[in-house]
Amino acid sequence: MRDIFILLMLVFLFVAACKRPFLMTLAYLYVDLFQPQQVSYYLVNTVPVSMIFGAAAVGFFLVFDEKRDMGFTSLQGMMMLFLGWVTFTTFNAQIDDAWTKWDPAWKAIIFGVYLPFVLKTRQRLEAAVLTLILCVGAITVTGGIKTILGGGGYGTISLLVDSNTGLYESSTISAVSVALIPLVIYSYRFNKIVPKSRLTLLVAMGLIFSSALIPVGTEARTGLVCLGVLAALNFLRAKRKVVYAAVVGVFVIAAIPLLPQSFTERMGTIKTHSSDNSASTRVAVWMWTMDFVKSHPFGGGFYAYKLNEIEVVLHETVGEGNNAREVTRTVKDKARAFHSSYFEVLGEHGYPGITIFMLMLLMTLLRLRSIYVTTRQKAEDNWSAELAIALSHCIMIYMVGSLFLGAAFQSTLYYLIGMAASLQLIARRSQIAAKLKADEDNMGRLTAQARNSMRRPGFQA
Structure with a gap:
């Protein structure tokens, strides 16, 4: 069926x-x-x-x-530059199967470049936003239901499919689902495709609630960090900050007793990473990466992490009460993944790669900020300002989550950048149209004034 x-x-x-x-x-x-x-x-x-x-x-x-109203933005140019550089490093990669990672990476980036050519109107852009949140929502709703029914757990929760790739990887879906919450809120409040109603409110609330449950069900620490960033960003925009902080505080206090013990224990390892094998290994890999690029400034190409060999010193407490004692042991490992988008780009594509990557993200946020500033005072363009804020919040949450997640080439990121470029072009065309209309109105007034002057008594040509 x-x-x-x-x-x-x-x-x-x-x-x-x-x-x-x-x-x-x-x-x-x-x-x-x-x-x-x-x-x-x-x-x-x-x-x-x-x-x-x-x-x-x-x-x-x-x-x-139709090919009308097409344009090309600096954001698309940065994505093309990044694609060119990662292609260059792939030709010089030190791992034979580097091209297997390049294949999905170039498709994600090039489709992000392509999106603004098609999403030329508000309706098209909002349709793409709805498609994005509903596709992710289909996964998060399934995960949320299984979490409520007690089917969660680190590495054990099964979403729609038993897969560990793309959005079906637990840490990735935790970060992406939380990052898209601002777009869910925007779509409910402002989109013109599906008008506001009780049904759409219930759908939006269900998507938000299930997205917040995903970090609990997957027990991915990245998701908890992303929720914290989301709460902080909403606090900065809240008109009544004290009320907002109080509501969030009450909600958190009420939710803690309902959380599974395995979740609270795993989240506790954020502060005690020296005794956690996974967290300590990540830090060791990051240190190895910084040493690696000193001798390989252009990186090692895709899958460069397979070259690493690390040693991790763990400090653990054994026993209870008066019998408790600290034990130190050394763990050797190799070919450990980067577990950070920034170290992923640095290790694979070197200093030029991480520079282009960071500039691309920074330029996206600056363009969205510019759109917000120029359109927030105009009633007809208020949706542009709100969508710019929603997209910038999505990208900022994703950027923070990427500190602990190797998702530099996850397609969702480049789709968000492509949508930002689309919004930039739409806002630019709207500004040009408004200026032309203002010029026409001014010309009409000047013409009317000239005609009135010619009709005055005693006027001579």
């Missing part, structure tokens, strides 16, 4: 795109994020669905979509 539903869904998207070509771009977002080919049992999982819909999205745009 699941396979038939997925197949019918894909066919429906394909047919709908024949009438509205931009829908094929949304169909590819659905295929890439939700990955129906993995959810399917047998009908779809043997078909290269992603390749078919990706090629169809570009093909439908080139053949059927």
Whole structure:
């Protein structure tokens, strides 16, 4: 039954795109994020669905979509520069299978570059935002329900599929689900596609609640950090900060007794990383990475972490009460993943790579800030200001989560940057149109004044 539903869904998207070509771009977002080919049992999982819909999205745009109002932004240029650099480092990679990671990476980046060409209007951009949050929501709602039913646990919770890649990796979905909460709030309040109602309010609340449950169900410390960043950002925007802080405080205090013991114990290792094998190993890998790039300033290419060999000294407390004593032991390990997007880019693509990556993120936040400043006072463009804030909050939460998560090439990040570039182009066209209208109004007033002057008694040409 699941396979038939997925197949019918894909066919429906394909047919709908024949009438509205931009829908094929949304169909590819659905295929890439939700990955129906993995959810399917047998009908779809043997078909290269992603390749078919990706090629169809570009093909439908080139053949059927209008090419008016197209533009190119500096954000797209930074993504292209980053793609060029990681391609260069892949040619010089020290690991033979580096191209296997480059393949999904270049697709994610290039589709982020492509998005602004299609998302040229508010309706299209908001449709893409809804597609993004609903695809992620389909995963988080499943995880939230299983968490409530007691099916959570670190490394044990099963989402829609038993997979550890893409959004189905526990730490990744914890960070992404929390990061997208600002977009859920924006979509409920401002989107023009689905008007506000009690039903949409319930859907939005369900998505937010399930997203907040994912860090509990996965027991991923990254998710807890992201929730803290989200709370801090909302506090800065809150008009009644004391009330907001009090409500959040009461909610946290009330929720703590309801949390599973395994979750609270794992979150406690954030402060005691020296006795936690996983956390201590991450720090050791980061130290190795900084030493590695000193001799390899251009990085080692994709999968460079497979070159590392580390030693970790753990300090553990054995026994209880008066018999408690501290024991020190050394653990040797090798080929440990970076577990940080920034060290991932640094180790794989060197100093130039991390510089381009950080500039790309910083430029995105600055562009969104500029959009917010220039549109917040205009009633007709208020949605632009709110979407700019929502996107910037999403990216900031993702950036903080990426400190402890190797997701520098997760496609969601580049889709968010692509949407920011789309919003920049839409805001730019809106400003140009407003200026032209103002100039026309001024010209009309000047013409009217000139005519009135000519009608005055005693006027001579």
